[in-house]
Amino acid sequence: MSRIQIAATERSPQVDFDFATGRLCLRGESYPEDAAAFFGPLLQALRGHLGASEPEPITFEVALAYFNSSSAKALMNLFMPLEDAAAEGRPVTIRWLYAAGDETIAEAGEDFAADFDHARFELVAEGHS
Template sequence: MDRIQIPATARSPEVDFDFGAGRFRLSGESYPEDAAAFFGPLLQSLRSYLALSGPEPIVFEVALVYFNSSSAKGLMNLFMPLEAAAGEGRGVTIRWLYAEGDETIAEAGEDFASDFSHARFDLVETSQAGN
């Protein structure tokens, strides 16, 4: 599969889905006007990757400094097939990066983490958002 790289805009995050390396990253701010249109193709590509790829481990990194409720739903839609893959024995790590002192993003990560029982969900405090 071709790597998906989308630069950040004022309303949407930077996307880097490196299928060959099993590394996926969203960073920046996420409040696109049409979250379904933004996240839908990413979800479709992720599902295709999971169906066609081998058992290689996956790292999905989220380094958002702000996101709205529509983006939260988009994130959860991306996380669900990752959790399912982990439930089938695939190594899946989700890294939730948040800036030191950003309780809002940290708590959002904790909320997402509570929905996982198979994938590893790491809350990672950084000195600067996006790292």
């Protein structure tokens, strides 16, 4: 599967889904006008990768400074196939990165983490640089 790289915009995050290395990353802010149109192809590619590849480890880094409710739903849609793959024995790590002191994003990560039983969910505070 090819790599998906999308530059960040004012309303959508930077995307770097490198399926060959198992490293997927979303970074920036996410409030696209049409979350389904933005995230749909990513979800399709992820499902395709999970169905077609060997069960190699996947790390999904999410570093969003802000996201709206439709983006939250889209994130959950991305997380669920990863949780399913982890339940089937694939090593899956979701790293939820947030700025140190950003309680809103930290709590959102905790809320997402509660939905996982098989994938490893890490909350990672990033220091201010």
